[in-house]
Amino acid sequence: MRSENEPEGQKARSFIEEARRAQIVASAIEVIAEAGFAHASLARIAQHAAISKGVISYHFAGKEELMEEVVNRTYGAIAEHVVAKMEGLTTATGLLRTHILAVAEHMRGHRTQLRALGEIFYNLRTADGQPRYGINANEDLYRAQEEIYRLGQRNGEFRDFDTRVMAITHSSAVDNMFAYWVANPDHDLDAHARELADLFERACRA
Amino acid sequence: MRSENEPEGQKARSFIEEARRAQIVASAIEVIAEAGFAHASLARIAQHAAISKGVISYHFAGKEELMEEVVNRTYGAIAEHVVAKMEGLTTATGLLRTHILAVAEHMRGHRTQLRALGEIFYNLRTADGQPRYGINANEDLYRAQEEIYRLGQRNGEFRDFDTRVMAITHSSAVDNMFAYWVANPDHDLDAHARELADLFERACRA
Amino acid sequence: MRSENEPEGQKARSFIEEARRAQIVASAIEVIAEAGFAHASLARIAQHAAISKGVISYHFAGKEELMEEVVNRTYGAIAEHVVAKMEGLTTATGLLRTHILAVAEHMRGHRTQLRALGEIFYNLRTADGQPRYGINANEDLYRAQEEIYRLGQRNGEFRDFDTRVMAITHSSAVDNMFAYWVANPDHDLDAHARELADLFERACRA
Amino acid sequence: MRSENEPEGQKARSFIEEARRAQIVASAIEVIAEAGFAHASLARIAQHAAISKGVISYHFAGKEELMEEVVNRTYGAIAEHVVAKMEGLTTATGLLRTHILAVAEHMRGHRTQLRALGEIFYNLRTADGQPRYGINANEDLYRAQEEIYRLGQRNGEFRDFDTRVMAITHSSAVDNMFAYWVANPDHDLDAHARELADLFERACRA
DNA sequence: TATGAATGAGCTTTCATTCAT
DNA sequence: CATGAATGAAAGCTCATTCAT
Numbered sequence: 001m002r003s004e005n006e007p008e009g010q011k012a013r014s015f016i017e018e019a020r021r022a023q024i025v026a027s028a029i030e031v032i033a034e035a036g037f038a039h040a041s042l043a044r045i046a047q048h049a050a051i052s053k054g055v056i057s058y059h060f061a062g063k064e065e066l067m068e069e070v071v072n073r074t075y076g077a078i079a080e081h082v083v084a085k086m087e088g089l090t091t092a093t094g095l096l097r098t099h100i101l102a103v104a105e106h107m108r109g110h111r112t113q114l115r116a117l118g119e120i121f122y123n124l125r126t127a128d129g130q131p132r133y134g135i136n137a138n139e140d141l142y143r144a145q146e147e148i149y150r151l152g153q154r155n156g157e158f159r160d161f162d163t164r165v166m167a168i169t170h171s172s173a174v175d176n177m178f179a180y181w182v183a184n185p186d187h188d189l190d191a192h193a194r195e196l197a198d199l200f201e202r203a204c205r206a
Numbered sequence: 207m208r209s210e211n212e213p214e215g216q217k218a219r220s221f222i223e224e225a226r227r228a229q230i231v232a233s234a235i236e237v238i239a240e241a242g243f244a245h246a247s248l249a250r251i252a253q254h255a256a257i258s259k260g261v262i263s264y265h266f267a268g269k270e271e272l273m274e275e276v277v278n279r280t281y282g283a284i285a286e287h288v289v290a291k292m293e294g295l296t297t298a299t300g301l302l303r304t305h306i307l308a309v310a311e312h313m314r315g316h317r318t319q320l321r322a323l324g325e326i327f328y329n330l331r332t333a334d335g336q337p338r339y340g341i342n343a344n345e346d347l348y349r350a351q352e353e354i355y356r357l358g359q360r361n362g363e364f365r366d367f368d369t370r371v372m373a374i375t376h377s378s379a380v381d382n383m384f385a386y387w388v389a390n391p392d393h394d395l396d397a398h399a400r401e402l403a404d405l406f407e408r409a410c411r412a
Numbered sequence: 413m414r415s416e417n418e419p420e421g422q423k424a425r426s427f428i429e430e431a432r433r434a435q436i437v438a439s440a441i442e443v444i445a446e447a448g449f450a451h452a453s454l455a456r457i458a459q460h461a462a463i464s465k466g467v468i469s470y471h472f473a474g475k476e477e478l479m480e481e482v483v484n485r486t487y488g489a490i491a492e493h494v495v496a497k498m499e500g501l502t503t504a505t506g507l508l509r510t511h512i513l514a515v516a517e518h519m520r521g522h523r524t525q526l527r528a529l530g531e532i533f534y535n536l537r538t539a540d541g542q543p544r545y546g547i548n549a550n551e552d553l554y555r556a557q558e559e560i561y562r563l564g565q566r567n568g569e570f571r572d573f574d575t576r577v578m579a580i581t582h583s584s585a586v587d588n589m590f591a592y593w594v595a596n597p598d599h600d601l602d603a604h605a606r607e608l609a610d611l612f613e614r615a616c617r618a
Numbered sequence: 619m620r621s622e623n624e625p626e627g628q629k630a631r632s633f634i635e636e637a638r639r640a641q642i643v644a645s646a647i648e649v650i651a652e653a654g655f656a657h658a659s660l661a662r663i664a665q666h667a668a669i670s671k672g673v674i675s676y677h678f679a680g681k682e683e684l685m686e687e688v689v690n691r692t693y694g695a696i697a698e699h700v701v702a703k704m705e706g707l708t709t710a711t712g713l714l715r716t717h718i719l720a721v722a723e724h725m726r727g728h729r730t731q732l733r734a735l736g737e738i739f740y741n742l743r744t745a746d747g748q749p750r751y752g753i754n755a756n757e758d759l760y761r762a763q764e765e766i767y768r769l770g771q772r773n774g775e776f777r778d779f780d781t782r783v784m785a786i787t788h789s790s791a792v793d794n795m796f797a798y799w800v801a802n803p804d805h806d807l808d809a810h811a812r813e814l815a816d817l818f819e820r821a822c823r824a
Numbered sequence: 825t826a827t828g829a830a831t832g833a834g835c836t837t838t839c840a841t842t843c844a845t
Numbered sequence: 846c847a848t849g850a851a852t853g854a855a856a857g858c859t860c861a862t863t864c865a866t
Binding site: 546 | 653654655656657740741743747749752779780783784786787789790791793794795798801809810813814816817818820821
């Protein structure tokens with residue numbers, strides 16, 4: 001019956017509630033990663049978690065809220081790790097390189113999360129049929145990356161290029177690195193990340 | 207990429223049959239592009255084509271075959287155009303550049319096909335739940351692109367880099383260029399393609 | 413998949429479709445009359461008609477359309493009979509008396525329809541929770557009856573009274589006559605109707 | 619009409635318990651009046667009362683008992699008021715008139731109770747699907763009213779008529795007066811009641 | 825060839841009720 | 846006394862597929 005995401009002044013969720021939500025979110029991630037968004041029914045998620053179907057309805061207002069929770073938790077964990085790694089860096093080249101390597105590093109241990117995130121981004125739609133997270137859900141990400149490029153352009157590290165195109169390309173390169181790795185578990189993720197860092201360094205530098 | 211829909215020894219399709227299949231495929235593309243894979247039911251595709259639902263079942267063994275036909279036809283058209291443009295080129299740099307620009311050029315007039323293609327690639331699964339076109343559906347594409355990179359590396363145009371990583375990055379950059387353009391119709395596709403060509407030229411060159 | 417109520421210019425429903433709709437409506441009436449609106453699920457209605465649940469969804473856009481169809485058909489049949497009986501009458505007293513007796517006469521053979529009609533009127537709500545047929549659904553009926561009273565008042569048959577109050581009272585008296593009869597099948601409906609005609613004649617006359 | 623909720627030999631309810639029951643009943647009345655019987659879930663009633671869902675289950679054996687309590691309390695309050703007003707009257711005409719006016723007077727301030735009462739009467743069913751309060755729930759009421767008519771017939775105030783028909787008609791007229799008023803809050807309830815008193819006086823008098 | 829009709833499985837959601845704490 | 850948590854049945858609805866005509 002709970003539906004809001006921690007509005008101010010509302011009772012914090014109990015420990016048990018929090019644990020259940022986490023459990024359900026984890027189960028959802030696994031089922032989505034395994035079977036794909038379209039086949040990730042509440043029934044299947046519940047079965048995978050060995051709980052009753054109704055439990056999910058009890059803890060989440062609906063399927064949409066559950067999916068958004070998956071996104072928020074997963075996305076938050078990634079951002080937290082990457083931001084920590086980038087802290088203190090001052091050169092655009094260093095930031096760019098670290099960004100790529102840090103994301104790869106974090107994701108190495110979170111393959112299923114990544115897969116689920118992609119599925120939801122691509123497939124989740126609001127009740128009126130519009131994509132819940134379109135490509136434009138990346139807008140914030142693009143903006144953040146453009147900051148780095150502009151820094152590099154200002155201080156002479158980088159040549160002049162279209163920062164939006166670079167941000168889109170950078171994002172997609174990282175996303176697909178993971179996608180390839182998810183599909184080919186033997187693929188050397190860290191080596192791929194280093195290659196990518198080289199690639200963008202060369203593509204950007206003055 | 208082209209799966210055989212006309213196995214040897216089978217009767218060729220009649221003219222009417224061919225026309226119907228083409229009509230249904232066209233309708234499917236439009237519905238998928240508009241409503242997304244999950245909402246592209248046979249009923250909706252039939253309604254959009256102003257035909258009976260049964261017609262689809264009559265002409266296609268099932269939904270899966272229809273979706274595959276959409277992929278084959280669309281993919282085939284792209285390949286045809288791009289290959290024609292690349293014919294006669296000899297330098298890796300020229301091939302790389304032309305590949306990017308030619309794909310963009312062709313897609314500019316086929317936005318819905320592109321959208322539908324992405325939806326199907328991402329979502330279609332076989333009866334046993336496995337992705338029908340995973341990232342590995344790109345294997346042929348990657349191989350073809352790797353040929354170009356190796357050519358460049360052999361003749362000294364390109365530096366030494368991991369060709370598989372470059373192929374993945376290249377593919378994803380092009381895919382997402384289109385995705386961004388689909389989501390932002392005012393985006394300048396050709397300018398984006400030129401930026402991308404520059405980007406990969408710099409990333410590859412010796 | 414059909415949803416509209418005979419919009420102009422649309423293909424008329426096929427004979428088979430019409431028969432199915434009629435069958436489903438009949439089943440719905442029986443189930444509602446027996447089990448009440450709240451327990452008249454589509455599953456139960458289908459089971460009662462010995463058809464698959466999906467058939468109802470196929471022929472009706474949703475439960476609401478089915479319920480409205482029940483109302484329209486039942487209400488239409490009543491109106492047809494009563495109007496025929498009242499045709500040609502000129503005195504208000506005669507119209508009043510005939511109205512009561514004709515409704516009773518028709519309803520004697522349509523007890524379940526009557527029960528179902530009442531249930532739907534009382535219970536059906538639109539998606540936003542508002543009553544679909546409130547007491548105000550009787551507005552047309554009230555207006556029609558007020559015409560009769562005013563005629564009587566103009567030509568001196570009836571005394572001066574509030575026509576709206578009389579219409580409400582008249583309607584409710586007839587409705588409850590049926591309700592009582594439905595609950596007590598041995599009750600003499602025609603005698604009740606005659607008593608009622610006397611009652612309102614005395615209540616109205618100058 | 620008052621069913622026994624305090625059978626002999628059972629512990630009387632504590633003060634707190636009584637208060638809780640009253641609070642829950644009040645909440646139930648408001649929710650039913652607002653949303654209708656079908657949408658008056660225990661969850662909603664609990665939420666409206668700002669208590670836990672479990673509290674209701676704790677204080678009432680089930681939903682049915684809660685609903686019956688709503689009926690008993692509301693009905694009891696009406697009867698108390700009306701009986702007080704009728705005390706001491708001796709003529710049938712006076713009793714008839716007073717009955718109508720007193721009920722209207724009391725109800726003017728208890729609109730939601732009235733609405734809820736109607737919803738429950740119409741919709742509540744026992745576990746086996748039979749109406750809990752059918753039209754026959756009015757049997758006691760009919761008997762009481764028939765006493766008045768027979769008194770009038772014995773002492774010459776009233777003509778000879780079927781007392782049961784008159785009781786049904788009288789009850790339904792009063793019920794629908796309220797229903798109309800609930801649906802049309804601007805309707806003049808007292809004027810309606812006076813019209814009704816006139817109407818029945820004329821319908822009954824010798 | 826083409827169609828409308830029908831099916832049944834599966835979907836999300838709501839709900840009264842039970843129970844441990 | 847009160848609560849939050851959990852259950853499982855039942856609801857309305859969508860859909861791919863089958864089939865007689």
